[in-house]
Amino acid sequence: MARGAERRIGVLGHGAIGSLVAAQIAAGHVAGGVLEGVILRRRQDLPYEQFSLDEALERCDMIVECAGQQAVREHAVRILEAGADLLVISVGVMADREFAARLELAGPGRLYFSSGAVGGLDLLASGARMGAFSEVVITTRKLPATLAQPWMSQAQRTELESSAAPVEVYSGSARQAAQQFPKSLNVAAAVALAVGNWDVVSVRLLADPDAALTEHVIEARGASGEYSFSIRNQPSAHNPRTSGVVPWAVLRSLETALGARGGLL
Ligand SMILES: NC(=O)C1=CN([C@@H]2O[C@H](COP(=O)(O)OP(=O)(O)OC[C@H]3O[C@@H](n4cnc5c(N)ncnc54)[C@H](O)[C@@H]3O)[C@@H](O)[C@H]2O)C=CC1
Numbered sequence: 041m042a043r044g045a046e047r048r049i050g051v052l053g054h055g056a057i058g059s060l061v062a063a064q065i066a067a068g069h070v071a072g073g074v075l076e077g078v079i080l081r082r083r084q085d086l087p088y089e090q091f092s093l094d095e096a097l098e099r100c101d102m103i104v105e106c107a108g109q110q111a112v113r114e115h116a117v118r119i120l121e122a123g124a125d126l127l128v129i130s131v132g133v134m135a136d137r138e139f140a141a142r143l144e145l146a147g148p149g150r151l152y153f154s155s156g157a158v159g160g161l162d163l164l165a166s167g168a169r170m171g172a173f174s175e176v177v178i179t180t181r182k183l184p185a186t187l188a189q190p191w192m193s194q195a196q197r198t199e200l201e202s203s204a205a206p207v208e209v210y211s212g213s214a215r216q217a218a219q220q221f222p223k224s225l226n227v228a229a230a231v232a233l234a235v236g237n238w239d240v241v242s243v244r245l246l247a248d249p250d251a252a253l254t255e256h257v258i259e260a261r262g263a264s265g266e267y268s269f270s271i272r273n274q275p276s277a278h279n280p281r282t283s284g285v286v287p288w289a290v291l292r293s294l295e296t297a298l299g300a301r302g303g304l305l
Pocket residue numbers: 052053054055056057058079080081106107108109110111114129130131154155156157158222223224226227230278279281282283286
């Protein structure tokens with residue numbers, strides 16, 4: 041891309057994250073990018089062009105995924121093979137070893153991941169370059185109703201949603217966490233990608249009826265030092281599963297990936 045040229049952006053998905061991301065790009069708030077259109081499952085009354093993925097790939101330089109792990113699974117390889125770059129927010133899809141291996145080989149488009157709801161990933165990734173992490177734990181606390189999953193029994197869901205006190209819903213590996221809670225624990229995958237080792241990251245998930253804010257606490261110990269990041273996000277007004285800051289994280293990631301101006305890396 042010539043310096044100063046604007047890259048054409050397609051936004052995949054138009055829910056809590058995608059709607060804000062599309063509106064901000066359309067309003068000219070992302071340096072180096074213009075909104076070419078949105079890729080939806082069903083047409084909606086929106087002030088932007090709506091196109092199929094095939095049309096988007098003819099016209100866009102970058103696709104921003106805001107649609108969920110399944111959408112990444114369905115479309116990512118085709119996007120990268122068509123030569124468009126892809127920014128992914130549903131990072132947990134990388135927990136699938138076979139799919140992740142396919143994505144690593146796909147190109148010439150470049151694959152980016154957004155930091156999403158959590159922070160400290162820059163320091164963890166810097167530390168991982170210095171030496172290995174020996175232990176990383178992420179503890180997430182969310183409202184019970186946001187954590188019910190299709191694979192849970194009715195009894196499990198009822199117990200989850202009726203508990204008056206915090207309940208541990210999951211304790212185990214980051215890989216399994218990102219797959220069992222695909223709309224709630226993408227953050228576990230983001231931490232695993234930052235430290236460059238899925239096997240060292242463990243996850244605790246708590247359903248807490250008093251969790252007005254969504255909490256993620258990341259504790260890590262390794263060659264570079266010991267770290268503790270405590271994050272308490274306001275949930276999105278449009279989707280209580282998602283932290284409200286996530287679309288803004290996507291916009292920050294997008295602007296960084298476009299590289300039209302300098303700034304904090
Ligand atoms: N990395 C992180 O920190 C976070 C990641 N996420 C990821 O972002 C995803 C989206 O979150 P929200 O916007 O809050 O969800 P949402 O449910 O509000 O919106 C998702 C939208 O994507 C659309 N969609 C799904 N599949 C599609 C497809 N194949 N093509 C076009 N549109 C499609 C849906 O119709 C819906 O409108 C989550 O499922 C999760 O995977 C969410 C929160 C934090």
